[in-house]
Amino acid sequence: MQILKYMFQQHGDERGQLISLEEFHDIPFEIKRVYYMYETKPDVRRGFHAHKSLQQILICIHGTCKILLDNGKEKKIVPLEKPYEGLYVSSNMWREMYDFSPDAVLMVLASDYYKEEDYIRDYDKFLKSIEKEI
Numbered sequence: 001m002q003i004l005k006y007m008f009q010q011h012g013d014e015r016g017q018l019i020s021l022e023e024f025h026d027i028p029f030e031i032k033r034v035y036y037m038y039e040t041k042p043d044v045r046r047g048f049h050a051h052k053s054l055q056q057i058l059i060c061i062h063g064t065c066k067i068l069l070d071n072g073k074e075k076k077i078v079p080l081e082k083p084y085e086g087l088y089v090s091s092n093m094w095r096e097m098y099d100f101s102p103d104a105v106l107m108v109l110a111s112d113y114y115k116e117e118d119y120i121r122d123y124d125k126f127l128k129s130i131e132k133e134i
Contacts, residue, residue: 004088029111036107040100055111063104070094072130
């Protein structure tokens, strides 16, 4: 499984840091939705789903967290620890977010609007959908 982490260009001086993100330049898709998670309770895991066609970039803009990625054949854990790095999550990739630091803010840039029919929320159904592609 190939993990794609983007390192975004930082612009900073004595005033602080700034990161600017542009679709099709810094982000490999059109951004149609942005959401973020914060004040995640200790020992809480989020996600537990895949998407049929949606692509995402996950950025822990404050604090730290870990992302478990599972393509149906192998699993990898990816730490997100810097506000200038983004993790690309393709379609048909199971994801779980966990081990959030108390100050963590995880922002997600998504390639499409919320569509419940795009979600695969059952792991066994996810595995079956992956088998059909092989």
